[in-house]
Amino acid sequence: MTTKLLAVLFAAALTSTTCFSQASQPAVVEDFKPSSLNQPGQEYPQVNSQGYARFKIKAPKADSVRVSLGLGGRGGTILTKGEDGFWTGTTAGPMDEGFHYYNVTIDGGKFNDPGALNYYGSVRWESGIEIPAHDQDFYALKEVPHGNVQQILFPSKSTNTARRAFVYTPPSYEKDKSKKYPVLYLQHGWGEDETAWSNQGHANLIMDNLIAEGKIKPFIIVMTYGMTNEVKFGKIREFKIDPFQTVLVDELIPYVDANFRTLTNRDNRAMAGLSMGGMETKMITLNKPETFGYYGLLSGGVYAPEDLNGKAKPKLVFISCGSKERPDGVTKAATDLKAAGYNAVSYVSDKTAHEFLTWRRSLHELAPLLFNK
Amino acid sequence: MTTKLLAVLFAAALTSTTCFSQASQPAVVEDFKPSSLNQPGQEYPQVNSQGYARFKIKAPKADSVRVSLGLGGRGGTILTKGEDGFWTGTTAGPMDEGFHYYNVTIDGGKFNDPGALNYYGSVRWESGIEIPAHDQDFYALKEVPHGNVQQILFPSKSTNTARRAFVYTPPSYEKDKSKKYPVLYLQHGWGEDETAWSNQGHANLIMDNLIAEGKIKPFIIVMTYGMTNEVKFGKIREFKIDPFQTVLVDELIPYVDANFRTLTNRDNRAMAGLSMGGMETKMITLNKPETFGYYGLLSGGVYAPEDLNGKAKPKLVFISCGSKERPDGVTKAATDLKAAGYNAVSYVSDKTAHEFLTWRRSLHELAPLLFNK
Incomplete structure (x- = not known):
């Protein structure tokens, strides 16, 4: 079951899931603006109000230039060369809101x-583009107190090196030096790393805004690299959770508890992850039910009641995905868990696929449910 | 004088300063290994024990592929296409030790x-390659206690946004909650940003190692973006220090002092910068001599005794550059300052140019001299 799930996650991660909403497209509105993720001073790529993306790339002597976004398996967007040596092209339709590699x-x-x-x-390292979402306000950089994201280098005997993690501390962290905080361990997906949740996920801004609005109890988020053992496509069956579980549970958690003001009991520790990070979350929470009290799978599979049977009962099981993934499975899993007496919550992100807007929204839904029991 | 200096710094920053040490080159030793700065799992680019770099890039239908490194103004390294569709090539000679864009x-x-x-x-965002330096141990990732590098978002009324800075806190910072620390404000060069000193500069590892060896008094480093007003090549004369000085002195310093455990007097605050960051350091320390007690210019010009005349006397003036830059000017400036009664120290990095190994070494020399008076 686990390897099958992983295969599905890999397929989802590797398939270009940029969907077009209509077979017949409206006329393209010429209100293109530079993407918010452009390098400083760069005019292209651009995005218009309908979600079309337009690219412009200099390569005067090239024979062909193609952008991977736009037509999924059918070859992306083929650019055409102008007399100025720049290749330009526009996606054949509007793209899903949110972030795309x-x-x-x-x-x-x-x-x-x-x-x-x-x-x-x-x-x-891929290029990134952002199609402004109608609900982008919840992860916008606002005039509110901001928490910090700090890089830590923690000793790891099992991998014989110092490993990197990023730690989000809430805005209040430096004010009241006696206060201790719960911790969410939050994992990226296959092929991503510990930079994903703050760079493309805006986890810190989502937290800052929720805290400023008084909607959540402030907590710490810890993000580290979850592909401790290499996972190559085609060698999925060889994946073992043990190396990463050792790093996370035996090395990182004790380091964080020793170096940050954390609440160290199970009910103040959560684990969640997206895609392959969800699969890792499931494996590790089931192996170490005494370590984590709250579980979250974001486009990363589901728990069945029998998975949890006979173990320390989680305070919360949160399961989510995009509406363009397999929402029925997610909704049904939560229903089944509730019927079996678990506190389970499902969330389906509207009109998004296996991409980061699904996961930004999922974190935004999950955060208020954590550490309240 | 200032605009002339800036012109020199721009020229230095824009000229490819990769020098070849000999006219007649030794035979290339075939012990190439992947550069330490490659993306995960990538075999190329490679570097050999002599400092040659070899590139291999897939572009089966391209007509020409050229790497900017290797021959400076003469066009870099031209790659040649193999039957497998990969273009390969090796620099015409060994490159300087250290980091190259x-x-x-x-x-x-x-x-x-x-x-x-x-x-x-x-x-x-440029590609980076590292030619292992014979003295690379001082910035190596070692099994010592590690400080953290944290991203902060500080409010800036003058620019009407939250601005980003990175703050290095020493390993002891979280242990003794009553201890307060001096602060070094450390600036990047033209075209770089606040990520430079920790990414390509390894400032955090240099500090961790110096602290572990007991060679320095631990202090905090703050790194933020110094090109607050855009500085375009060809518009150098329009550069004004005021916008950045306001951000640094009126907004960032108060925020850091309010949110970190800092010693807030002049003698516990230093400013240093590389290249254009050195020029900014000079301008700001001369405008605000009551704010900073220690000054450092790294390949970023010099102070003359008359610049400092009649102002609050700095505790230290540190001036450095690479031996392939203008070391005589740096040495002479320190001599003149000493003759005029200032505590001045010069440092010349051996066999390096206007590049990051010069600045890593300069920070390593500067750190033990800070906050000791």
């Missing part, structure tokens, strides 16, 4: 768009 | 090497 194929080689910022996904 | 021109367009990690320089 992409890359550019130039004469058969895979490169990034020099206009866009880079984000680690698919085991490489 | 580069990019790849493919059929006339400028892209990055998909094998290498990216670093912000030249107002774009």
Whole structure:
């Protein structure tokens, strides 16, 4: 079951899930603006009010330039060369709201768009573009007190190195030096790393805004690299959770508890993850039910009542995905868990697929449910 | 004088300063290994024990692929296409030890090497490569207690936004909650940003190692973006220090002093910067001599005794550059300052140019001299 689930997650991660909402497209409105994720001063890529993306890339002597976004398996967006040596093109339809990874194929080689910022996904630094979402306010940078995101280097005997994690501390953390906080351990997906949740996920801004609105009890978030053992596509069956479980449970958690003001009991510790990070969350919470009190799977599979049977009961099981994924499975799993007496909550992100807007929204839904029991 | 200095710094920053040490080169030793700055799992670019770099980039249908590194103004390293669709090439000679930015021109367009990690320089995210230095131990990741590097978002009324800075706190920071620390404000160069000193500069590791060896008094480092007003090449004369000085002195320093355990008097506050950051350091320390007690210019110009005349006397003036820059000017400036009664120290990094190994070494020399008077 686990390897099958992993196969599904891999497939979801590797398939370009940029969907077009209609077969017949409306006329393209010429109100394109630079994407909010462009490198400083770069005019392209651009996005219009309908969600179309337009690309412009200089390569005067190239024979072909193609952007991976736009037509999924059908080859993305093919750019055409102008007399000025710039290749331009617009997606064939509006794209889903939110964040998308992409890359550019130039004469058969895979490169990034020099206009866009880079984000680690698919085991490489990819270009990123943002289609403004109608609900983007919840992860906007606002004039509210801001928490910090700090890089820590923690000792790891099992991997014989110092490993990196990022720790979000809420705005109040430096004020009241006696207060201790619950901790959420939050994992990225396959091919991503510990930078994903703060870079493309805006986890820190989501928290800052929720805290400013008084909607959540402030807590710490810890994000580290979850592909401790390499997971190559095609070798999924060889995946073992043990190396990462050791790093997380035996090395990182004790380090965080020793170096931050944390509440160290099970009911003040949560684990959640997206996609493959959800699968890791499921495996580790089931192996170590005494360590975590709250579980979250974001586009990362489900728990069945029998998975939890006979173990320390979780305070909360949160299961989510995008409406363009498999929402029925998520909803049914929560229904089954509730029927079996568990506190289970499902969430389906409207009109999104296996991408980061689904997970930003999922974190926004999950956070108020944590550490309240 | 200031604009002339800035012109020199711009020229230094924009000129590819990768020098070859000999006219006649030794035979290339075939012991190439992946650069330490490659993306995970990437075999290329590679570096050999002599300092040659070898590149391998897939672009089967391209007509020309050229790497900017290797021959400076003479066009870099031209790659040649193999039957497998990969373009390969080796620099014509050994490169200087340390970190180098580069990019790849493919059929006339400028892209990055998909094998290498990216670093912000030249107002774009560039590819980076590391030629192992004989003295690299001082910035190596070792089994010592590690400080944290945290991203803060501080309110800035003058620019009407929350601005980002990175704050290094020493390993002891979370242990003794009553201890307060001095602060070094450390600036990047033209075209770089607040990520430079920890990413390509390894400022945190340099500090961790010096602290572990008992060679310095632990202090905090704060790094923020110094090109608050845009500085375009060709518009140098329009550069004004005021916008950045306001952000630094009136907004960032009060925020840091309110949110970290800092010693807030002049003699516990230093400012230093590399290249254009050195020029900013000079301007701001001369405008605000009551704010900073220690000054450092790293490949960023010099102070003359008459610059400091009649102002609050600095505890230390540190001036450095690479031996391939203008070391005589740096040495002479320190001599003149000492003759005029100032505590001045010069440092010349051996066999390096206007690049990051010069600045890593400079920080390593500067740190033990700070906050000791």
